[in-house]
Amino acid sequence: MLANPVIEKELKTKMRGWKSPALISAYLCFLGFIVLLFYLSSRESARYSADYFNPRVALELYNSIAMLQFFLLLFITPAMTAAAISGERERQTLDLVLCTNLSSSSIVTGKIVVSIAHVLLLVTASLPILATVFLYGGIRITDLLLLFGFYLLMALFMGSLGIFCSTLFKKSAVSMIVTYITIFCLISGTPILLAIWHVFIMHNQNAPTLYDAMSFMFSNPVFGFSSLFEGMSRGNMILEIFSMRTYGMPQTTGNFMIKPWMANMAFNLVASVIFILLAAWKINPVKRGLFIRKTEAQKANQLKNQAV
Amino acid sequence: MLVVDNLVKSYGKFKAVDGLSLDIGEGHIYGFVGANGAGKTTTMKIIAGLLKPTSGKVMVDGTDISENPKAVKRKIGYMPDFFGVYDDLKVTEYMDFYSGVYGIPKPERKKIADQLLELVNLSDKKDSYVDSLSRGMKQRLCLARSLIHNPKLLVLDEPASGLDPRARVEMKEILKELRNMGKTILISSHILPELAELCTSIGIIERGKMVISGTVDEIMRRISHGKTLRVKILGDMEPAVRFLKEQPIISRISAASEFIDADFDGDSDVLADILKNLIKNDIRVVSFTELEKNLESVFMHLTIGGVQNAG
Ligand SMILES: Nc1ncnc2c1ncn2[C@@H]1O[C@H](COP(=O)(O)OP(=O)(O)OP(=O)(O)O)[C@@H](O)[C@H]1O
Ligand SMILES: [Mg+2]
Helix, strand or coil: CCCCHHHHHHHHHHHCCCHHHHHHHHHHHHHHHHHHHHHHHHHHHHHCCCCCCCCHHHHHHHHHHHHHHHHHHHHHHHHHHCCHHHHHHHCCCHHHHHCCCCCHHHHHHHHHHHHHHHHHHHHHHCHHHHHHHHHCCCCCHHHHHHHHHHHHHHHHHHHHHHHHHHHHCCCHHHHHHHHHHHHHHHHHHHHHHHHHHHHHHCCCCCCCCHHHHHHHHCCCHHHHHHHCCCCCCCCCHHHHHCCHHHHCCCCCCCCCCCCHHHHHHHHHHHHHHHHHHHHHHHHCCCCCCCCCCCCHHHHHHHHHHHHC | CEEEEEEEEEECCEEEEEEEEEEECCCCEEEEEECCCCCHHHHHHHHCCCCCCCEEEEEECCEECCCCHHHHHHHEEEECCCCCCCCCCEHHHHHHHHHHHCCCCHHHHHHHHHHHHHHCCCHHHCCCEHHHCCHHHHHHHHHHHHCCCCCCEEEEECCCCCCCHHHHHHHHHHHHHHHHCCCEEEEEECCHHHHHCCCCEEEEEECCEEEEEEEHHHHHHHHHCCEEEEEEEECCCHHHHHHHHHCCCEEEEEECCCEEEEEECCCHHHHHHHHHHHHHCCCEEEEEEECCCCHHHHHHHHHHHHHHHHC
16 A cells, blocks of 8 residues: 555655644644543532542543544545645646556545545544543443444545545535535435425325435434444433434334444445546546447457457 | 557547647657647647547557557656646655656665756755746756656657746757657647757647648758748838739749748849849839748748638
């Protein structure tokens, strides 16, 4: 992977100077501050109650930080990739790479890997802070790993969506806007569709089942994300809003085999692959048509070559 | 080395390149001349694999570009007319990046970069950031970049555009050095004389079509049958124009505000007679010269002809 010269170059320039370290430090300070507030307030409330320390606080903290990072990924990843190709086009550096024999898929994957690495670095750097909750129990290490896996696929999806848009539009600003609108539609458009379907097609009969919800919202990152916290979300305002209950469904997903986060992660993976392939196809200047394989002339030529 | 056969590139109904053919032998320097919008950049981009031709064929060193673009790109060094550089990258890192792009192993990169920077006189700028370089330096850096994988064919789109006279001379010296290294070069320019002393062959392109193509001498020969006489007259030009028109050896006359150009076919004897008769007819001749046929005037002649034919 590191043999990809795009990755090497981007890492070199992105990590140079004071900006990246400053960003990471600022972010960690911010998180540390939140953690401190949480623990202080719990100490404060402990004074007036019988328990010395309420383990719920740790759980709350975990949920809050997880959510904070979720929104961070949601907003930052597209910004990092939605200008990747269009920005090179605007700065007139794209042709210089395209005229080399570097494959267009290497360019695209290089850009994505670097952007994702950059955001995930923020998340990874915060792991120790998140891990303080282990002191109090209530969270398993598998929860943390699953959360991280979810972040990874989400960043991959956001990143490849951004790259795809940046190959589609000449202007970075347009690409950026379209990327964010798409994400917005995934988050708020899919529940609206579900509601419309429920009211106008099903005529408000039974409450939509989890199966119905998933058929509409498998691509909704918030829906998938909140299901990760099933059973833990009580008390957390924002997770509450996006939890099943809000859609008039049973609060837990019960024994249903496929959980929303699974569907969402699968969707993210498949969609990312498609977006990356399309983006690579799009920037290849001498691409063949998607459906027309070879012209007659090329076929004839090939036959001739085979004969020789 | 480079064979372009009946190349066409259409944008809708408009044909930017219209049935262009070229054949450049190994070690030749081919000058590609044409007015703005003639289709030079379009042709060169197609050769560099950055644009898909509507039809036609490009062969580099015996390989068809549409069949094996990667192999062809390995043989071509391309320098675009406009290009940008990454900010936040030093000159050595810039070279290192493109070496990596061409898959040159790490240990060899530094040596190659040093050699090339030496060639383009940028050795003392090794540790500068590329976006801090002057335009001329960036252009030379881009040339060095296009040489990084030791390509056989160089496609240079107006490498001297936007440079001051001194930098132009420097660029020309570098190109001469490349010629001595045995590279085949396709180079475009608006300015014919600039190419004349560098190139072995020249092609003039107009509205996507090759107007004329051949070695520099050949073109001169093909154009120079038919010479031009320039006469400057004091006072009313009308009688002079009328008189010149009557001369049988003069085929075409164009009168500007200060002088008259007349195409003629004949030797100095005839010219002397014409001058004698002009003066006899009381026409006040200030100067009377046969125009030096240089490439510039050939170019003007040909391209203006093209516009007139089309219009
Ligand atoms: N993407 C495009 N869409 C439509 N027309 C185009 C496009 N690119 C180029 N053209 C047209 O093709 C013609 C040839 O352009 P080209 O850039 O090849 O000219 P040129 O000879 O390089 O000119 P210059 O000397 O100004 O660099 C121009 O008329 C231009 O308007
Ligand atoms: Mg041009």
